[in-house]
Amino acid sequence: MALLSVDELSVTFGGVHGRKESTAVDGVSFDVDQGQVVGLVGESGCGKSVTSLALMGLLPGKGVKLGGRADFDGNNLLTMSQRELREMRGKEIAMIFQDPLSSLNPVVPIGVQVTEILQRHRGLKGEPARKEAAHLLDRVGIPDPTRRLKEYPHQLSGGMRQRALIAMAVACAPRLLIADEPTTALDVTIQAQILELLKELVDEEGTALLMITHDLGVVAGLCDQVNVLYAGKVVESADRHELFAHPMHPYAHGLLESIPRLDAPRGEPLKPIRGSINDRIAWADGCAFAPRCDYYTIECLTGTPALTVPAAAGHQVRCVNPVREPVEIATLETPDVTATAHGGTSA
Amino acid sequence: MSLLELNDVKVHFPIKRGVFFDRTVGHVYAVDGISLKVEAGETYGLVGESGCGKTTLGRAVLRLVDITSGEVVLDGTDLASLPDKEMRSMRRRLQMVFQDPLGSLNPRQNIESILSEGMAAHGIGANQEERREKIRAILAKVGLPSNALSRYPHEFSGGQRQRIGIARALVLEPDVIICDEPVSALDVSIQAQVVNLLDELQEELGLTYVVIAHDLAVVRHISDVIGVMYLGSLVEEAPSDSLYAEPKHPYTKALMSAVPIPDPVVEEARERILLTGDLPSPANPPSGCRFHTRCPWAQPKCKEERPQLREVGDGHRVACHFVEDIESGVLQIGTDRAAVVPAARTEDAGIEAAAAKAAEAAEAAEDKAVEEKSASVEATDSEAAETDSTESAKDSTAQGA
Numbered sequence: 001m002a003l004l005s006v007d008e009l010s011v012t013f014g015g016v017h018g019r020k021e022s023t024a025v026d027g028v029s030f031d032v033d034q035g036q037v038v039g040l041v042g043e044s045g046c047g048k049s050v051t052s053l054a055l056m057g058l059l060p061g062k063g064v065k066l067g068g069r070a071d072f073d074g075n076n077l078l079t080m081s082q083r084e085l086r087e088m089r090g091k092e093i094a095m096i097f098q099d100p101l102s103s104l105n106p107v108v109p110i111g112v113q114v115t116e117i118l119q120r121h122r123g124l125k126g127e128p129a130r131k132e133a134a135h136l137l138d139r140v141g142i143p144d145p146t147r148r149l150k151e152y153p154h155q156l157s158g159g160m161r162q163r164a165l166i167a168m169a170v171a172c173a174p175r176l177l178i179a180d181e182p183t184t185a186l187d188v189t190i191q192a193q194i195l196e197l198l199k200e201l202v203d204e205e206g207t208a209l210l211m212i213t214h215d216l217g218v219v220a221g222l223c224d225q226v227n228v229l230y231a232g233k234v235v236e237s238a239d240r241h242e243l244f245a246h247p248m249h250p251y252a253h254g255l256l257e258s259i260p261r262l263d264a265p266r267g268e269p270l271k272p273i274r275g276s277i278n279d280r281i282a283w284a285d286g287c288a289f290a291p292r293c294d295y296y297t298i299e300c301l302t303g304t305p306a307l308t309v310p311a312a313a314g315h316q317v318r319c320v321n322p323v324r325e326p327v328e329i330a331t332l333e334t335p336d337v338t339a340t341a342h343g344g345t346s347a
Numbered sequence: 348m349s350l351l352e353l354n355d356v357k358v359h360f361p362i363k364r365g366v367f368f369d370r371t372v373g374h375v376y377a378v379d380g381i382s383l384k385v386e387a388g389e390t391y392g393l394v395g396e397s398g399c400g401k402t403t404l405g406r407a408v409l410r411l412v413d414i415t416s417g418e419v420v421l422d423g424t425d426l427a428s429l430p431d432k433e434m435r436s437m438r439r440r441l442q443m444v445f446q447d448p449l450g451s452l453n454p455r456q457n458i459e460s461i462l463s464e465g466m467a468a469h470g471i472g473a474n475q476e477e478r479r480e481k482i483r484a485i486l487a488k489v490g491l492p493s494n495a496l497s498r499y500p501h502e503f504s505g506g507q508r509q510r511i512g513i514a515r516a517l518v519l520e521p522d523v524i525i526c527d528e529p530v531s532a533l534d535v536s537i538q539a540q541v542v543n544l545l546d547e548l549q550e551e552l553g554l555t556y557v558v559i560a561h562d563l564a565v566v567r568h569i570s571d572v573i574g575v576m577y578l579g580s581l582v583e584e585a586p587s588d589s590l591y592a593e594p595k596h597p598y599t600k601a602l603m604s605a606v607p608i609p610d611p612v613v614e615e616a617r618e619r620i621l622l623t624g625d626l627p628s629p630a631n632p633p634s635g636c637r638f639h640t641r642c643p644w645a646q647p648k649c650k651e652e653r654p655q656l657r658e659v660g661d662g663h664r665v666a667c668h669f670v671e672d673i674e675s676g677v678l679q680i681g682t683d684r685a686a687v688v689p690a691a692r693t694e695d696a697g698i699e700a701a702a703a704k705a706a707e708a709a710e711a712a713e714d715k716a717v718e719e720k721s722a723s724v725e726a727t728d729s730e731a732a733e734t735d736s737t738e739s740a741k742d743s744t745a746q747g748a
């Protein structure tokens with residue numbers, strides 16, 4: 001069995017004080033194995049963050065209904081007590097958020113925040129804890145770690161803060177790391193450093209990584225398995241090579257054809273998906289994507305389409321008319337940026 | 348003559364201290380000597396990382412910030428030295444579209460009122476009736492229903508609000524529109540709609556754009572020429588395709604290689620330069636070449652002398668002392684300054700193994716299953732190759748350090 005196995009997870013908000021119920025996560029299933037990177041990708045509001053908060057037990061208790069299961073190492077996270085969850089968080093499962101500033105305590109030096117974790121979960125104190133903290137900062141590429149430990153979060157740059165947060169997340173060698181848009185607030189050159197760091201963690205420590213992002217580029221470079229979410233449901237789930245070579249759900253297919261690519265030649269108009277996420281119908285009535293879909297037929301309105309493996313396909317798709325054509329995009333040749341072709345430093 | 352020309356434009360913000368903020372203790376060199384030309388009917392893209400001065404430069408063109416020195420020449424008139432009164436009438440010809448469509452629209456004004464405000468101020472349309480007709484025509488152009496007139500900003504989606512922002516600029520019949528992050532607040536599936544709209548409007552109305560954005564893929568798509576900024580200066584300028592195919596400045600190379608491309612095959616075939624360190628502060632920029640603290644090719648001279656932007660052929664202007672030596676391979680990348688993640692596919696062994704396996708798979712599989720199998724074989728194989736490449740990248744950093 002996989003390290004984390006999420007089965008039909010659903011999260012419904014509201015229903016209290018006469019407020020209308022709304023289902024943010026609507027029967028999501030996926031597995032994450034040791035040493036594997038699994039991506040959850042989709043647009044704003046599709047339920048990515050709510051999924052991760054549900055797994056971490058960080059949703060408010062009131063006005064939230066949870067359904068399904070999420071087994072971590074065989075134990076259902078959704079039915080654990082707050083105490084058990086607290087024990088689990090930080091030690092077995094760690095999380096990195098988009099905005100590192102909001103998840104660091106602004107009035108406590110970085111060093112104290114790291115050593116606190118080491119004391120709580122690993123029983124380290126005093127000098128050994130400080131040494132280990134410095135080692136952790138060094139590990140994530142923070143220069144001059146001993147000095148940095150004395151500094152406050154606002155004294156670090158955005159990229160540095162995200163590194164500090166990763167250092168804290170990996171302090172107890174968690175088996176599962178959940179990263180919610182960990183690089184969205186960062187510049188691309190810093191993003192590249194952080195993504196490389198995450199890759200190293202997975203390769204070296206065998207950490208399981210659940211990567212949440214809206215950026216298909218990040219997914220393409222990092223994730224082994226990709227789940228595309230739309231309006232709270234997984235609409236396509238595939239190995240990354242499969243997904244990018246043969247996206248079969250009209251939404252995934254449309255996205256890949258519509259986003260401007262860095263390596264696309266100039267002059268070709270983009271092929272947008274029409275409408276917006278607000279143009280949708282309830283899953284109970286049919287396919288939520290139907291109002292925007294070019295492949296729509298009347299069959300799409302007979303209840304929720306099932307997530308199935310269409311004939312001659314290697315992955316799961318939630319669509320009654322899956323797309324068979326490949327994605328059509330012209331690209332420029334990949335440049336040789338270090339000019340190693342002339343001399344050769346790296347090979 | 349170019350429609351818009353910037354000559355050595357500087358915008359330095361004073362840093363004030365003291366009880367009454369009366370002492371200037373230094374400056375933020377937000378824009379520090381930029382010269383560029385924007386041709387009529389073309390799009391000039393400005394890219395660079397957060398804080399490099401893109402927005403400030405855009406605002407300087409509109410004189411929304413004080414220009415410390417330099418010229419902003421629109422159609423032969425230097426705006427920087429224009430008296431305020433004359434500037435006001437020039438302002439119609441230059442319009443700005445902002446990143447945050449909701450924040451830039453007054454929530455208490457309906458769309459008609461938002462759009463006709465500027466028209467009235469600039470004397471466009473003899474009366475409200477005429478203005479309303481014009482607004483209707485523009486709303487149709489940007490793809491909004493005409494009943495939008497009496498509605499309020501919050502009643503529209505993000506993509507629609509950005510269309511309202513574009514319409515507000517268009518009703519004034521500007522020559523140049525400066526778009527500051529026009530799509531970055533929008534969802535991915537909406538971005539393409541707005542990008543296409545900008546393209547179509549340019550074609551139809553002969554507009555000139557300056558597009559400011561940190562998303563290189565978007566900028567590459569809409570721009571004819573792109574300027575890359577680093578700490579208040581232009582480090583490279585090139586035609587859009589050539590900037591990707593042949594980046595020449597070390598910073599451009601690193602920036603281009605860091606942008607993720609939504610295609611695993613390309614991601615693996617690509618060599619990447621991972622810079623170390625963070626962006627220095629524009630209040631305290633490094634001496635000499637602003638990029639020398641992070642440049643993997645930096646030489647002693649780079650610390651001393653600031654390189655000027657100069658023509659280096661193929662339509663590129665580059666500010667680097669050593670661009671020719673880097674190009675020819677005389678100067679090699681210093682791996683103590685950057686990790687190079689080599690392309691997985693460039694390793695011969697990897698390619699041979701992949702070919703062998705693919706052949707095997709092709710033999711074993713039958714007709715339509717073939718495609719699927721070779722895709723998955725490719726996947727496992729390149730994953731192995733990728734592990735190798737990360738390791739060798741670490742090796743090279745370790746050796747350097």
Ligand SMILES: Nc1ncnc2c1ncn2[C@@H]1O[C@H](COP(=O)(O)OP(=O)(O)OP(=O)(O)O)[C@@H](O)[C@H]1O
Pocket residue numbers: 013014024042043044045046047048049050051214
């Ligand atoms: N505490 C809450 N109460 C009510 N609704 C909520 C709550 N938190 C989230 N939602 C709703 O749940 C849906 C999913 O939100 P979620 O934050 O998971 O989106 P996301 O996919 O992470 O989007 P983004 O890319 O913008 O971060 C949204 O419609 C959101 O408004």
Ligand SMILES: Nc1ncnc2c1ncn2[C@@H]1O[C@H](COP(=O)(O)OP(=O)(O)OP(=O)(O)O)[C@@H](O)[C@H]1O
Pocket residue numbers: 360375376377395396397398399400401402403404561629
């Ligand atoms: N009015 C101001 N007073 C003082 N400093 C300013 C002012 N406006 C901008 N700056 C500073 O000037 C520098 C350039 O800012 P600018 O907003 O132009 O960057 P940018 O390239 O647009 O960044 P981003 O991508 O984050 O929008 C920054 O260091 C910023 O803090």
Ligand code: SF4
Pocket residue numbers: 249250251287288289290291293294295296297300305318319320321322
């Ligand atoms: S089920 Fe129908 S509407 Fe939904 S994505 Fe498939 S073809 Fe389109």
Ligand code: SF4
Pocket residue numbers: 596597598636637638639640642643644645646649654666667668669670
């Ligand atoms: S001038 Fe020197 S430091 Fe600057 S980009 Fe060129 S090689 Fe690098």
Ligand SMILES: [Mg+2]
Pocket residue numbers: 048049050180
């Ligand atoms: Mg989120």
Ligand SMILES: [Mg+2]
Pocket residue numbers: 401402403
């Ligand atoms: Mg800006």
